[in-house]
Amino acid sequence: MNIFVCVKQVPDTETKITPTGDGSFIETASIKWIMNPYDEFAVEQALLIKQSNPAANVTVVRVGPTKDTEALRTAMAMGADDAILVETNENLDSYSIAKALKGAIAKSGKTADIILTGKQAIDDDALQVPQVLAEMLNLPSVSVIVGFEVSGNAIKVKREIEGGALEVYELGTPCVIACNKGLNTPRYASLPGIMKAKKKPMTQLSLTDVGVSDSDRRVKYSQFRLPPEKPPGKKFEATDPAKQNDVVSQVVGLLRTEAKVI
Amino acid sequence: MDFSLTTEQREIRELANKFAKNEMIPYAQEYDERGTFPIDQFKKAWELGFINTCIPSEFGGSGFSSVDSVVISEALAYGCMGMNTAFMANDLALLPIVIGGTTEQKKKYLTPFTQEFKIASFCLTEPGNGSDAGGIKTIIKDGGDHWIINGSKMWITNAGYADLFVVYGTIDPALKHKGISALIVEAKSEGIELGKKEDKMGHRSSDTRGVRFNNVKVPKENMIGKPGDGWGIAMSTLDHSRPLVASSALGGAQRALDLSIQYSKERNQFGVPIAKHQAIQFMIAEMGMKVEAARLLTYKAAWLCDQGIRNTEVASYAKAFASDSCMQITTDAVQIYGGYGYSKEYPVEKLMRDAKLIQIYEGTSQIQRLVMARELIK
Structure with missing residues (x-):
């Protein structure tokens, strides 16, 4: 069984973001990169499948610059068998990334049985790659899954919907599954794992190798800007009991008309 | 010259940072308050490979x-x-075996620590002998086919949980340093009596006790080196462990610095964040300078150790400078936090209490200066 896990490297959540001068992306030089947290659930799920099926091979795939290979190395230190890196310094759109991932999986020479991803990346929050990839590969896909079990030749997944209810899907392989928080608890990469990861193979491919060119771009980024600063909060003085009724109706009014939350 | 860590070391640091953030910081305050031994964290850290880092790969x-x-x-x-x-x-206790043990001793006593979670204690200090380690009063007597230990040890870290003790004693107090010998003692041995857990100012989650050895029989083959080799082994152990202790002070100092920077940007006085006031800026600058200097000394002391170059002098610089700096930096962190800093609601008073111990254990800051002077004025 071949499991592919698509991972993205995203800025650490504590990073201070600065847009580049031309607005096409953000300054990346001083960013500390981490594996996209939703992708950690995907890696963990792949490793859980491998635990009950030792013949399974877990390959992690990433599209991005080589300078920092943190996410792939972490995944291998957690227990993935090998990695494929499609090198590019461009800030690609979801379509190009999905195409690159498809090309990388094809280049691996292995037939994918299960492709796991995070449901979204926490940097651009596009929520598109798993679905686009599944469409390109003509495979069934389910996203936002919080439950996963293999039953015979089928895979049963649970998916969260509005109001906390769960939908249950049964799919055959191959398929694309996008993972949500709550699916599992990602393990730490152990120190022996880090040592072992050094010896695990990492294949490097170019965009050309995986058949992606400029003509695949569907979205051009031009105006990365910081969100406007939040205006300071309003304070209401209500220490005088006689005035409290007025203050409360004033606050309720503002919550209705200004904040529009009630 | 290259000051950068290897890719692997950076990954190790990332993992350790993550562990500290998720598994230690959220519990630190409560464990300190209640004096809870961090057994869960200890086990998890062992599973990830953070414990017993001194054990060579040929022994697992x-x-x-x-x-x-x-x-x-x-x-x-x-x-x-x-x-x-x-x-x-654990490292401190196992280092004497790594340094002076035979292959059989290493196989028998180091390898099990890599296979299952176990705790070890280093027993050097006595109620009447701290800095004057040469004046040990615990007696090791030759009992024919075994050794017999009699004596009291004090301030023994992990004693209440230890599976193994490495005990220093003397075959004859009159021989002074030349009589000191080290024994590997299994905790289940008869005649070992544990004192009550010390109620300490800081490091309250670590288990510190007195340990009494009453006619404890130890197999002959459990002596590390020959009778009288103990002093050399203890000194060599300290050369290895001082960079480690220095790095502990360094970690605490870095935390105090980071918290001070964060708080000084949040706390407003006179209409601006206190980080805008030069008085606070100077304190933070001083902290940063000391943390960086302590880091350079600590890493150099460790690097010398890896190169097989005698590091006694630099290890003492590192241990004394890092722990003295940690004390100063954590004290200043409390100052920057002001009244809040003095409250247990905030994390910095604990850092200040914890810092104090690092100036005391593993050779006080004063003993380190004696070592330095001895090395310098040879």
């Missing part, structure tokens, strides 16, 4: 360099200096 260890172990210890001490003391104590 990870084969970490001294620099690697300093990287780990700094990151874990950032999470909690007290918990890190418990973790580090």
Whole structure:
């Protein structure tokens, strides 16, 4: 069984973001990169499948610059068998990334049985790659899954919907599954794992190798800007009991008309 | 000259940082308050490979360099200096076996620590002998086919949980340093009596006790080296362990610095964040300078150890400078936090209490200066 896990490297959540001068992306030089947290659930799920099926091979795939290979190395230190890196310094759109991932999986020479991803990346929050990839590969896909079990030749997944209810899907392989928080608890990469990861193979491919060119771009980024600063909060003085009724109706009014939350 | 860590060391540090952030910091305050031994953290840290970093790979260890172990210890001490003391104590106890043990001793006593979670304690200090370690009064008597230990040890880290003790005693007090010998003692041996857990100012989650040895019989083959080799082994152990202890102070100091920077940007006085006031800026600058200098000394002391170059002098610089700096930096952190800093609601008073111990254990700051002077004025 071949499991592919698509991972993205995203800025650490504590990073201070600065847009580049031309607005096409953000300054990346001083960013500390981490594996996209939703992708950690995907890696963990792949490793859980491998635990009950030792013949399974877990390959992690990433599209991005080589300078920092943190996410792939972490995944291998957690227990993935090998990695494929499609090198590019461009800030690609979801379509190009999905195409690159498809090309990388094809280049691996292995037939994918299960492709796991995070449901979204926490940097651009596009929520598109798993679905686009599944469409390109003509495979069934389910996203936002919080439950996963293999039953015979089928895979049963649970998916969260509005109001906390769960939908249950049964799919055959191959398929694309996008993972949500709550699916599992990602393990730490152990120190022996880090040592072992050094010896695990990492294949490097170019965009050309995986058949992606400029003509695949569907979205051009031009105006990365910081969100406007939040205006300071309003304070209401209500220490005088006689005035409290007025203050409360004033606050309720503002919550209705200004904040529009009630 | 290259000051950068290897890719692998950076990954190790990342992992240790993550562990400190998720598994240690959230519990540090409560464990300190209640004096809870961090057994869960200890086990988890062992599972991830953070414990017993001194065990060579041929005996099942990870084969970490001294620099690697300093990287780990700094990151874990950032999470909690007290918990890190418990973790580090295993290395301190196993180092004498790594340094002076025979292959059989290493196989018998080091390898099990890599296969299952076990705790070890280093027993050197006595109620009447701290800095004057040469004046040990615990007696090791030749009982024919075994050794017999009699005496009391004090301030023994992890004693209440130990599976193994490495005990220093003397075959004859009149021989002074030349009589000191080291024995590997299994905790289940008859005649070992544990004192009550000490109620300490800081490092409250680490388990510290007195240990009494009453006619404890130890197999002949459990002596590390020959009778009288103990002093040399203890000194060599300290050369290895001082960079580790320095890195613990370094981790605590870095935490105090980071918290001070964060708080000084949030706290407003006179209409601006206090970070805008030069008085605060100067304190923070001083902290940063000392942290960086302590780090350079600590890493150099570890690096020398890895190169097989005698590091006694630099290890003492590192241990004294890092722990003295940690004391100053954590005290200033409390000052920057002001009234809040003095409250247990905030994390910095604990750092200040924890810092104090690092100036005392593993050779006081004063003993370090004696070592330095001895090395300099030879």
